[in-house]
Amino acid sequence: MRRLLYVVIFICFMDLFIELPIVTPFAMSLGASEYQAGIVVAAYSLFNLFGNVFGGYFSDRIGRKNILIVGMMVNIFVLFSYSLIDSVGGLIFLRMIHGMSSGMLTPVAFSLVADLSRKEMIGRSMALTGVSIGSAAVIGPALGGIISSQFTYQAVYMVLAVIYIVGLLITFFAVKESTTKEERLQYNTTSFSALIKRPALNVAYISSFTLMIANGSLAFGLPLKVTALGLEDHITGMLLSIFGITAIIVFASKLNVVYTRFRSEDLVASGILIVALSMSSLHVVSDMWMMVVVMLMYGLGFSLIFPSMNKMIAQNTEVYERGKANGIFYAYFSIGSVAGSFLSGVFATYFQFPFIFIGIILFVMLCVQLIIRKYSKIV
Known part of the structure; x- marks a missing residue:
């Protein structure tokens, strides 16, 4: 069953990634200005945050599967409804609902994986969720x-709706509830x-x-860097693919033994240090091959x-509170993504x-993070 959960996670994140190239041009094809197109993009992220918290809370209360x-x-x-949209206002409203419903799914799916994983294998299980997301x-x-x-912007949402129907059938027939009635009564x-x-969760x-500040900044700033170096636009996609494929190789190969051999807090600190060095290096690199090395590091x-x-x-959570904790966690995820894009826009304007x-x-x-660990005695 856990293998099918990875398929469900893949589908949930396809929702985000499949529409990345089309949201802005779709909005502008309906007559949106650049400012309005920004609102269309932001509406999804904002309501995704509310969906994260809502979904996590109610998964503790009435069950993950439900x-x-x-x-x-x-x-x-919602996805089928995109074919009926003919105005910017209607698109913004639909994006709000879409962000809310999509946001519900992520903390629930990750809570299910954690619920069903043996304690000593949680790190490897989470690495395999990374394979789903990276894919x-x-x-x-x-x-x-x-x-x-080849078709229309609306056709993308129609295809995604069909993919979600497959996910719904998998969930309905193959995924079992991971919480008991007694656990749900403790919601x-x-x-x-x-x-x-809780200090451990704060880390x-x-x-x-x-991480999402970095990702938001990368999505915003990398095309600018590629253009400034006189490279073709498709190089941006190639560089992003290098970063994604590198992560997938670590997630899926025997290298994922690091998640069981080393403390999570130490791995996170090391990873943030590497990402910070990568972001800083992007500011000064002067050719494509140096950028390739930086994206491998990232x-x-x-x-x-x-x-x-x-x-x-x-x-650091019990089953009956894990949904809420994951809801908060992915709310931070959403806030970081918005903050990264916003701050990058501000810095790029002046520098x-x-x-x-x-x-x-x-x-x-x-x-x-290190200060929290020190004063909370998280080794």
């Missing part, structure tokens, strides 16, 4: 671009505020926020952080490239 089914059914309805990151944008160029034992204040939350750092911070959530300043922010966040 929330997955409800979220997927709403998503299917979606490589396949999704290319698929979205091909479908939209209110731990409050959100208690989970937010994971900060790691999530930090992929390595990402591969150390992602499974490890998810493992920290699993190891051409945002990377050195984002690198400094990552170093600061690493210091914050």
